[in-house]
Amino acid sequence: MIEFRQDRPRWEQVADVIRERIAAGVYRPGSRVPSENDLMQEFGIARMTAHKVMRALRQEGTIYTVRGLGSFVSQPSNAKPSDEKGSST
Amino acid sequence: MIEFRQDRPRWEQVADVIRERIAAGVYRPGSRVPSENDLMQEFGIARMTAHKVMRALRQEGTIYTVRGLGSFVSQPSNAKPSDEKGSST
DNA sequence: AGATATTTGTTCGTATGTATC
C-alpha cells in the first residue's frame, strides 16, 4: 500500500509510481503495464482515477494503449511496437 | 468561444446557448445534445458547471438524460421518440 | 457462430475541498 499525500492529486502520485517502475525496468518496453482494474486493486483508487493515470502517461508518450487489450510501455525510441526488424545499420 | 458576462452565472449562460440551439433546430427532438465533457471543451468550463447546465435543462423538461448514454432533446409533445407516424387527424 | 470474460472508452450522478465574490 502507498501513503497518499494530501498536497498532490492521487492520480499524479500513482502515475509517479508507474513511471518509476518503468525507469527501474520493472515494466519493460513493449510489455504490458497493470490494467486499470489492477491499479484500482493495488492502490485502492476508483476506476476513473486509474483511467486518469493512464491518460496522463499516454499523453507523455510513456505508454500506448490498445482498447480491449491494455496499455504497454512505449519503446525508448520512436519506433512503433511492431516496427523494428533489426534494421540497425 | 463565448464571452461570459460577469453579472450572471456561467451555467445559466451556457444553458441559454443550448436552449437557443434546440429552438433553432441545431439539436432536434430525440437526438443527443453535447455531453458534459463536450460542454467542458467548447465553453471552457468545469465538469460540475456543465452538469449544472444539464440539470437545469432537465428540470425544465427541455432534455432528458440516460446515465452512461447522454442527454437528449425532449419531444415537443409527450410522444415517445419513435411514436409519430404522421397520424395528424 | 455464439457466449463469456477482460479491458479500455465514455457517459452521467454525487460528494468534498478550495477559492472567490
Next chain:
DNA sequence: GGATACATACGAACAAATATC
C-alpha cells in the same frame, strides 16, 4: 455566509474491442 466555479475523487452504467472457450 451563501452562491458560483474549479479540481479532485468515488460510484454506476453503457459501449466497443479483444481474446478465449
